[in-house]
Ligand code: SF4
């Protein structure tokens with residue numbers, strides 16, 4: 001049985017462009033740029049130097065911070081530079097540049113772990129951490145930290161197979177092509193989290209995957225398959241928790257606050273590979289699609305592969321693309337350079353032609369209320385839009401702009417073509433900047449007061 005979440009929309013899923021053909025492995029390029037920040041949390045420090053020879057799967061970056069994940073060489077070759085390079089997030093990030101020797105010489109550490117280790121929950125968390133596994137659905141939150149921070153609080157594990165964004169089929173193909181490996185990976189997550197079972201939630205536009213997984217006796221692995229009616233953004237963490245359990249994550253809260261932990265399908269498959277093969281997180285299936293792409297397909301891509309190289313292997317562009325996105329059409333981020341490389345959470349690359357651009361010169365609100373009906377977070381996007389444009393911080397705060405999950409459902413449903421999601425994203429950035437500035441000012445004032453007090457004390461002693 002499933003529950004419901006408020007709002008949502010039903011976009012044309014466009015998945016038939018890529019969901020029928022098997023995933024093919026993309027030959028790695030001659031040069032890969034691996035940023036030392038491929039996850040949420042503290043960036044890594046390089047553990048190699050320019051001139052070093054590296055093997056595929058060798059650790060090349062790590063951090064002592066709890067919220068972080070090590071980074072591994074996606075190919076074997078030579079480190080030719082360690083320098084700031086453009087990251088997919090638009091900033092310059094310290095990166096290890098590897099010249100591929102084309103040999104894929106594996107690191108000695110790539111070996112299956114023992115049955116004894118796989119039975120021990122603590123050893124499993126260590127393996128997951130050392131393999132650099134993060135949320136591969138795009139969130140890139142370090143998986144080992146998610147497991148350890150949820151210990152004692154989490155009673156329900158959900159595996160996210162919803163893949164509700166249009167165009168994206170990378171997890172669908174993974175479910176079809178690696179069903180037993182996926183179930184074994186979920187079994188390991190169940191054990192690492194210290195719970196009894198997990199729910200693998202899949203939308204019914206992937207009925208072939210549901211049928212296949214059901215035929216593999218999922219109960220043997222502690223897995224229950226839950227088919228879900230399609231509705232966007234069902235795969236968003238809070239909405240999925242509500243659909244599966246009926247529990248509502250409080251504003252600003254984490255899933256563990258309602259006893260839940262959610263892991264992406266490809267994350268579970270990566271856990272399988274780390275444990276049974278010793279393979280760290282160096283590659284991911286990426287859906288390459290959209291109206292501007294000559295041959296849409298799913299490719300297994302090494303981390304740090306330049307976007308231009310990936311599109312070339314899909315026959316290039318049918319027409320000059322007007323927009324290129326990393327991620328889906330609803331929540332993806334616009335890319336401004338084809339030279340940036342993929343990251344661990346890259347599940348899709350989409351390119352669209354100009355004739356699909358639905359923007360208008362004078363977006364106008366006709367007060368129809370559809371955006372509020374579509375918002376799964378119960379927000380009022382039409383007002384948040386105005387508050388953001390007028391820098392009205394008090395009302396942005398009062399009307400909970402920080403709860404916006406940037407799902408795009410409001411923009412999708414708006415007949416006035418207002419850039420509602422963009423406004424929310426900008427408003428959140430403004431709020432964060434303001435809060436950081438206020439915090440810095442308060443800390444500076446406190447430090448100044450303490451220095452003055454200390455100086456006064458020193459003056460009295462000197463008398
Ligand atoms: S959906 Fe668009 S036009 Fe309708 S109320 Fe919201 S902002 Fe206004």
Ligand code: SF4
Pocket residue numbers: 374375376377378379380381403404405406407408409410411420421424
């Ligand atoms: S983008 Fe934000 S405001 Fe718009 S529907 Fe999604 S959660 Fe609501």
